Amino acid sequence: MKNYELLLREHNLKVTPQRIGILSVLGDMGHVSIEELFTIIRKDFYSISIATLYKNISFMMEVNLLKEVKVPNGKSKYEILKDEHSHMICKKCEKLEDVKVCLDSIVKNISEKSGYMFDDNSLVLSGICPTCQKGTV
Numbered sequence: 288m289k290n291y292e293l294l295l296r297e298h299n300l301k302v303t304p305q306r307i308g309i310l311s312v313l314g315d316m317g318h319v320s321i322e323e324l325f326t327i328i329r330k331d332f333y334s335i336s337i338a339t340l341y342k343n344i345s346f347m348m349e350v351n352l353l354k355e356v357k358v359p360n361g362k363s364k365y366e367i368l369k370d371e372h373s374h375m376i377c378k379k380c381e382k383l384e385d386v387k388v389c390l391d392s393i394v395k396n397i398s399e400k401s402g403y404m405f406d407d408n409s410l411v412l413s414g415i416c417p418t419c420q421k422g423t424v
């Protein structure tokens with residue numbers, strides 16, 4: 288169990304039970320969409336609104352505590368910012384996973400060749416995960 292209170296303090300954010308709640312859900316689940324987060328967080332904070340939740344997420348993104356992962360054709364997910372990594376998503380079960388490979392140099396290469404400027408969230412590899420390939424889901 289991580290010390291989320293300390294994490295908030297380190298980022299100069301006010302420590303509130305809701306923020307600690309949000310961080311512990313993200314810490315346990317890895318990547319969570321606003322809707323998923325809302326469903327879970329409401330069990331503990333039944334009076335919280337989705338607007339309040341979103342505001343808290345925005346504050347924590349501003350100070351680089353959270354990061355948005357833009358899922359192609361899907362809802363954005365949020366995660367606690369950690370070491371550089373890329374993402375892959377399964378088109379069948381929609382599971383989003385980290386891949387501990389930094390694709391920055393590849394993106395940079397594409398950018399140099401094409402003249403495009405990419406934002407750092409733009410790369411999510413999509414495919415079929417090993418479980419779905421076996422057809423057991």
Ligand SMILES: [Zn+2]
Nearest residue numbers: 377380416419
């Ligand atoms: Zn899958």
Ligand SMILES: [Zn+2]
Nearest residue numbers: 366374384385
């Ligand atoms: Zn991730």
